[in-house]
Amino acid sequence: MTSWLLLGATEGGLFDLDATLPLMAVQVVLLTFILNALFFRPVGRVVEEREGYITTSRAEAKQKLAQVERLEADLAAQLKEARLATQKLIQDAEQDCDRLYREALAAATADANASREQARREIDAERETAFKQLQGDAEKLGDLIVDRLLAAK
Amino acid sequence: MVPLPLALPFAELEVGQHLYWQLGNLKIHGQVFLSSWVVIGALLALVVVGTRKLERDPRGVQNLLEFLWDYIRDMAREQIGEKAYRDWLPFIGTLFLFIFVSNWGGALVPWKLIHLPSGELGAPTADINTTVALALLVSLAYFYAGLSRKGFRYFEYYVEPTPIMVPFKIVEDFTKPLSLSFRLFGNILADELVVAVLAFLVPLVVPLPAMFLGLFTSAIQALIFATLAAYYIGEAVHESHH
Numbered sequence: 001m002t003s004w005l006l007l008g009a010t011e012g013g014l015f016d017l018d019a020t021l022p023l024m025a026v027q028v029v030l031l032t033f034i035l036n037a038l039f040f041r042p043v044g045r046v047v048e049e050r051e052g053y054i055t056t057s058r059a060e061a062k063q064k065l066a067q068v069e070r071l072e073a074d075l076a077a078q079l080k081e082a083r084l085a086t087q088k089l090i091q092d093a094e095q096d097c098d099r100l101y102r103e104a105l106a107a108a109t110a111d112a113n114a115s116r117e118q119a120r121r122e123i124d125a126e127r128e129t130a131f132k133q134l135q136g137d138a139e140k141l142g143d144l145i146v147d148r149l150l151a152a153k
Numbered sequence: 154m155v156p157l158p159l160a161l162p163f164a165e166l167e168v169g170q171h172l173y174w175q176l177g178n179l180k181i182h183g184q185v186f187l188s189s190w191v192v193i194g195a196l197l198a199l200v201v202v203g204t205r206k207l208e209r210d211p212r213g214v215q216n217l218l219e220f221l222w223d224y225i226r227d228m229a230r231e232q233i234g235e236k237a238y239r240d241w242l243p244f245i246g247t248l249f250l251f252i253f254v255s256n257w258g259g260a261l262v263p264w265k266l267i268h269l270p271s272g273e274l275g276a277p278t279a280d281i282n283t284t285v286a287l288a289l290l291v292s293l294a295y296f297y298a299g300l301s302r303k304g305f306r307y308f309e310y311y312v313e314p315t316p317i318m319v320p321f322k323i324v325e326d327f328t329k330p331l332s333l334s335f336r337l338f339g340n341i342l343a344d345e346l347v348v349a350v351l352a353f354l355v356p357l358v359v360p361l362p363a364m365f366l367g368l369f370t371s372a373i374q375a376l377i378f379a380t381l382a383a384y385y386i387g388e389a390v391h392e393s394h395h
Binding site for chain 1: 204
């Protein structure tokens, strides 16, 4: 019962160290090299390539995002400028319109005044002449009446 | 020790019996090599299948392999440090994978269905030869790591922080492989024995919790062995700051 505990006392036992040990060591070393060639190196390359790819893609994306933000700000500024310009344009146009309207109105009023003045003057002149004529006629008639009356007498 | 007095037809307990192969005038344990070849075959099959077509968008087994690689890299990097871990990643990874697959293979593969003339198949790590071989490889590895990186300045490690430490550090060089090998050997063998004894006494249901515990222990032991190996290497290549 205790024989299997004794180191190398008899054949067999739990602590039976023999040529299995070095051969197993050689086997494990070989396995290390095989796994290094078949597993660790290729898989490591793939994983690290991917990590590199992700890092560069991320940097690129960040760069692009920054660019987009810059462009966006640019466009916003442009838009604002354009809006201001439009507003100014509209204001100018409104002012122009107003001014033109006033000018036209003033001209028309002046025109109207002038023609009314002229008409009045013409009317006055005509009335004057008509009055003078009437006066002349009346005087003539008066003279005629006076003459007839005197003749009849 | 051989068959316990109780001779039931379905379960027989054998401890310390080996299938001996004669190699010249050397004797080796055949059952250890048989099961280790199965383990190595399974590992290689997995690796070959998984790396057949490596892509940037991983598919199928490549995912598993990348997960394992990542896990092992993190372990190695954490213990050894950023500078030197690349050189030792394959060694640490091989230790972890070999021990892990051995342990789980020992617990999950129904080895008892295969009858050998003597001894029985099981986890290769339940044999002291395997674990001592692995532990001695770790010792060689950390000596080599320290000497190749620092030359003879490696031995400064023995007098740090004070020269009083010299005997302890020397003793440590012996206790490290001893504890590594016996921890793994003891855990795996004990687990197999517990399951075997329980199965021997009550063949149904009762051994199941012990089996699950065994799976857990097996994984933990593989992790401990690999982590400690990496830690010893990291200790050897560590540059102390003066």
